[in-house]
Amino acid sequence: MLIVMRQDASAEQINEVVKVVTSKGCQARSIPGGDRVSIAVLFNKGPLEDAWFSDLPGVQQTIAVTRPYKLVSRETKPSGTEIRVKNVTIGSGRLTIMAGPCAVESERQAMTIAEQVKKAGGDMFRGGAFKPRTSPYSFQGLGEEGLKILAKVRETFDLPVVTEVMDLACFDLVEAYADIVQIGTRNMQNFSLLRRAGQAKKPVFLKRGMSATVDEWLMAAEYIMAEGNPDIILCERGVRTFVRHSRNTLDLSAVPVVQRESHLPVMVDPSHAAGFRDQVMPLARAAVAAGAHGIMVEVHHDPANACSDGAQSLYPAQFASLCRQVRDIEQLIENSVES
Amino acid sequence: MLIVMRQDASAEQINEVVKVVTSKGCQARSIPGGDRVSIAVLFNKGPLEDAWFSDLPGVQQTIAVTRPYKLVSRETKPSGTEIRVKNVTIGSGRLTIMAGPCAVESERQAMTIAEQVKKAGGDMFRGGAFKPRTSPYSFQGLGEEGLKILAKVRETFDLPVVTEVMDLACFDLVEAYADIVQIGTRNMQNFSLLRRAGQAKKPVFLKRGMSATVDEWLMAAEYIMAEGNPDIILCERGVRTFVRHSRNTLDLSAVPVVQRESHLPVMVDPSHAAGFRDQVMPLARAAVAAGAHGIMVEVHHDPANACSDGAQSLYPAQFASLCRQVRDIEQLIENSVES
């Protein structure tokens, strides 16, 4: 931490700050500048609180320097994490495509879509059994019945399944059925759920919160990893901004930033970012071109009658075309990096 | 819902839309305009999905018209809800002041602060026993021990207590000790927690999510009320914006908007909006001047050594001065409304 003093700070005030720094078990180093003095706080053991210093006489500002995350940091582990789920490896060279409906609505619906996903070259199947909905009057998911349908999809099509866990109460159940457990955007800072996910035996798919900074997102992953689960996949899904022509604003800068700061794989969900079908294909291609390790896309064979998110679901034929396009882009980027 | 057709939409396309509207059990009424036709969807029973119509040929846009909330709406219940907690009534004419530390750190700390809060004229005591923290390495609260200290505060100073519940696992415990159960900003769309709160016997203090619209916030309250609990206090606490000089941006327009749309009382937390002590008093006064039913403020006798949020906690003397100021502003607004 750097403590910036006011121009008119007195020697006594500077000494007092140094004394408080020392009392917190850190070392203080005073740095005289052109028009003001700053004091560096060094060798701190744990996190420093602004409040310890910001109120002392003569202090203008405190500036955090250290990154708050440790286990998920690339400085801690320089090589990228690869996560193996059956025959799929996320974070390896090959792009991972997860696809399926927003919600599992029936066995027939799930099987119909899964067949198309498999045929088009999708790697994993997604589908919600427990649905977080803004309105209590909207379809809330099939619950365990939905999980059983997912299990059938897995067996029939040899597709690992990703599904969301909404709370502590249903965690054991979801963990038992899912190949990857998803934590949704509204639960990114549900710290109890993160801790439980850290004790799970399955990889965790952690969506970025609707207005989370990358630091907060990585700290959410740190919660999981601190409990012992190293298999975390991050997923950018758009953030909330003033923009109204899309449901959220996809923040593709987050892809290279996460890849620089952390060893964890990072995927992109263009469907929830877009909110409208005609933006999903451009954003999905863009995500892969930006270097994401994979994409998660909503597909529905009859979006006009979907129970949720129909407006942003691709038709199976669009999804097949998308798969071809993103595999090509992936190939191209790989080649250009190698050359 | 209004379905706006493209300028070049054909009669067949318009008919097709009308047919789909009818198939969903609603009535369609076509409205010819200067350069395009719109179709109103009428007499719908439940929520309408954009996706049912947005993809039909010739459709340019769908526009939602109906408000999504029902039970919490002022159209449903025109008179304002008053919530009685022991000798305090929230939502009545008199401003409610809740104050205390961010976290309960020890009995001595809580009792010291509570004494000051009582003396200054605070109505209720706040203090966290379970703390949602961005970092897993930060102080996480005293848990049940903290709740017991809160109970002692209540007995000693005759101050009802508000404390946060973080998850389903600790809900029973918190409900047993607290006079009002708080749901924090990160849990505003933790729908399982909202449902549980709807079954609670205690009033719920529902903070606005960090980037929630008023509609989403009221829908979160609708979740609680739909389960049978009518006693909900809404609390604006700042939203996340591009602004960096405060921790969040306090959205005071939300106060009159919520008061127009809903019958529920709405309070303001200036401490979490500000993030810095020197902004708390101006924002607290502003909140009361804007017509809030109450304020929740962080107070600490030794903020430089607080376990959390020290930088935004008022000193007891500042809090006493604030109480005088906001009571005066309250009086003044009441008089001006009457006159």
Add this chain to the structure above:
Amino acid sequence: MLIVMRQDASAEQINEVVKVVTSKGCQARSIPGGDRVSIAVLFNKGPLEDAWFSDLPGVQQTIAVTRPYKLVSRETKPSGTEIRVKNVTIGSGRLTIMAGPCAVESERQAMTIAEQVKKAGGDMFRGGAFKPRTSPYSFQGLGEEGLKILAKVRETFDLPVVTEVMDLACFDLVEAYADIVQIGTRNMQNFSLLRRAGQAKKPVFLKRGMSATVDEWLMAAEYIMAEGNPDIILCERGVRTFVRHSRNTLDLSAVPVVQRESHLPVMVDPSHAAGFRDQVMPLARAAVAAGAHGIMVEVHHDPANACSDGAQSLYPAQFASLCRQVRDIEQLIENSVES
């Protein structure tokens, strides 16, 4: 500036950074911490560019420390600036109320409203002669005819007038007629206009840009002051956020922050923040309670037929009530500060 090195930065890399700092005419001081070294850049003459250092091997991050503004800074001039315009002094103890229609529409309209503004106790009259409108097809203002009407208002009612200048072409004209020249939110970073305003003989009313940080806003004022004009009034008018229930989100934290950072007076425009009449009174009271030096409010005797901004204009009777309320709040705050 502080240059934070990576954990694995070598001694050579650190030396190289020190060399570059020196080559830029500054002094470098290396600060060894627990897990990484930082380098402070000291005694710089002008602004430092991140790019000079951010790309050197081993560098993790550069952090700006110094404030970018000088002339407008309270560190440069500790006492608050007071701006005298005829019989009104902005920035003194007494709250300044500027009011009038969005646009001057006719002599009759302006005189009717001005009479009400005067009667209610308004200090200055506002009204646009040149209007920046989102659509080229909307009413663009009366131009010089509008300025002449403003002059008549001033003579008749002894009210100084504030009006907006949109470009270099009309600056001389506006400067000749206005008592205070307003620079609108869309022009806050129109640097040519700012320079011209810096050469004006009239005070400048500088609205905050729609998404400007306080630093950028103060730098815009610095442009004006650097050209020789010390008379600048800052005006917060809401910033653009994800929020949809108001036209903009009023950022009242900006009031105490500007007052701490700068010696310039800061006013608030609740009308443009709100966008809807029923939010204007609560926000205006809040602004004064937050400590603003004044408010600028839109008033219209016939808002339903206003050429622009009718939905946010107060009726004269509402304005009169508002004046009474904010004068009372002002008094109250003054007393509480004194006591």
Add this chain to the structure above:
Amino acid sequence: MLIVMRQDASAEQINEVVKVVTSKGCQARSIPGGDRVSIAVLFNKGPLEDAWFSDLPGVQQTIAVTRPYKLVSRETKPSGTEIRVKNVTIGSGRLTIMAGPCAVESERQAMTIAEQVKKAGGDMFRGGAFKPRTSPYSFQGLGEEGLKILAKVRETFDLPVVTEVMDLACFDLVEAYADIVQIGTRNMQNFSLLRRAGQAKKPVFLKRGMSATVDEWLMAAEYIMAEGNPDIILCERGVRTFVRHSRNTLDLSAVPVVQRESHLPVMVDPSHAAGFRDQVMPLARAAVAAGAHGIMVEVHHDPANACSDGAQSLYPAQFASLCRQVRDIEQLIENSVES
């Protein structure tokens, strides 16, 4: 426009609204719904003001339906606009790459970079002669000398040049030298400048404002086109959000949305969105994958000594690699659309 009435609106109130609609020269059509009546306003000649209706008794809300733009709308002109500048056609099938330094610093600098841009396959050269800078103390550009250097670049390398115009005063000069006149993000709603650009004989490169909606951006283009200049290139360059890891947040959804709503070509500037070099390549590839008609990229042979924006400028070798990559992606998308 749709006027939504309150549930409890009386027949008299509804009649009154209908009367006001008629008095404005429009037709009213009342639409009875399940729990409330709405009134459609039809056959309006010009823009409708909310304020005409929003304040009438019984009115709950007014909802705009019509798009505000006309000339730039794809409904007006279904085929995409192609803009020919010497041997380059923007908006045709082929991707346009504009590149060069942020600012022209010297003849030697410009010629060195231009040679690299040409060699790598860039189509046009960019470089600022008049620079809008946040600080009055930063480098402000070489002015006319810079324009002369740009002319020399054009002659020597057969590269058309794009350069920014900051105000009315320098417009003639910039228009005389430039092949395309750029209007920067801070001037997107400088309506006087837009009108002047509408009278120019050169195409206009219109950057999106820092917090502009797509509607406002297209209305800015409408200003230009309404004055007679049909040659407008739109450029997305990131918008301001809460995100701090990049200078702005690139809004790639804007690309398909603009292409659906307007016939004008839309390019992307990844450099200003990113703010950091290591994000520029991923974002540039993403922009092309999203379907942009071109990209504008900052390149500098010695970014560590650039007068501005060094941190986000690519090295020439990086730019050459980028050109290869984006040309490949372009090819690939074209093929996939054809197939």
